[in-house]
Amino acid sequence: MLKETFVKLAATYTDDNLLINELWEEVKAAHSTPKRHYHTLKHLENLLHQLEAVKDQIKNWDVILFTLYYHDIVYNPLKDNNEEKSAELAEARLSVLAVPIELARQCKQQILATKKHLLNTDPDTNYFTDADLSVLGQDWPLYAAYAEGVRKEYSIYPDLIYKPGRKKVLQHFLQMDRIFKTDYFYNKLEATAKRNLERELEAL
Template identity: 60%
Template sequence: MTALKETFIGLLTNYTDNDKLKHELWTEIEKNYADKKRHYHTLQHLDNLLTQLTEVKGEIQNWDIILFTLYYHDIIYNALKSDNEEKSAELAEKRMKEISVSSNIIEHCKKQILATKSHLKSTDSDTNYFTDADLAVLGQPWEAYTLYYKNVRKEYAIYPDLVYHTGRKKVLHHFLEMDSIFKTDFFYNRFEKQAKQNVQKEIDVL
């Protein structure tokens, strides 16, 4: 996870010289993503996202915005709530203002975070790259996908199977009903076929 921290500190260095504040903001991220109730929305998820997005860095218009979105998109995560994205966007805005990030960057970041709620195609190509990277787990080999969906189940452990399975199937059908799960050629070519197979297989398991 060293690269994760170094990348974040490097990002903040573009906006503030306050080393204490930089480390406080990193500690907040680390603490939130390491919460014991989290099993999928963890620092490992951020690390995987950073790896995926670094591969397409040349296609990204604004790398700073993508990075702010990456670190803050799941910073608030409560399985009992449906406004996690909104709350995460609010906290991102608050923290970015503390280091004098421009309002233009803040607004773009908030829109990208909110886009992870539905993963629908955006008119902004950076947003499409981000939401695709966020869904890349769907296109992993079945063994890795199985670990992913079992970890998601753990995050929703408070719900009985009957309730969870109904909600989960709704989410999975949402992906299958899309024209394509992935919006960019890079992620579509790499993961689309496997993702649809995995999602269907999970529905069958449920």
């Protein structure tokens, strides 16, 4: 499903099948490294599933899809500029695909928005960042698996360092007036997300 969707998307802008395949393989490889435990192709699949539920609310579906494939393409737990690097790479790849500059700019801005997941003036961006956080509002076993995956990605850090940092992240979300900015995701996931975050916070 992920590959088929990517190929169809890219084919809108180029008929170079070799290029399309190369770009897909790059996305696939980036999300399949042994050090990734949550930010994987499975995360992209979940994102696609969540976004398809609100597709009729999205103004530019192509941009959302490009954002989906590239928002985590650069991911190094030791760095704090993953979103910026991912946005830069997305911009470069969309240029190669001859995607219009304005659409590439929108994609870049959506990727950068995933750094803090704050309310955005662009509705599409809010739908994307909400979908990106949708795991927070899943049933506890799925949330616990997500939290465990994130811990594994940061396994280089001992608990003495990891736990204070993780607490800060959890508190950041809990202190938001709304974790989910769109009514659809807010009504569906907000209450469960807060319970999950509080439960993990208490266990740290």
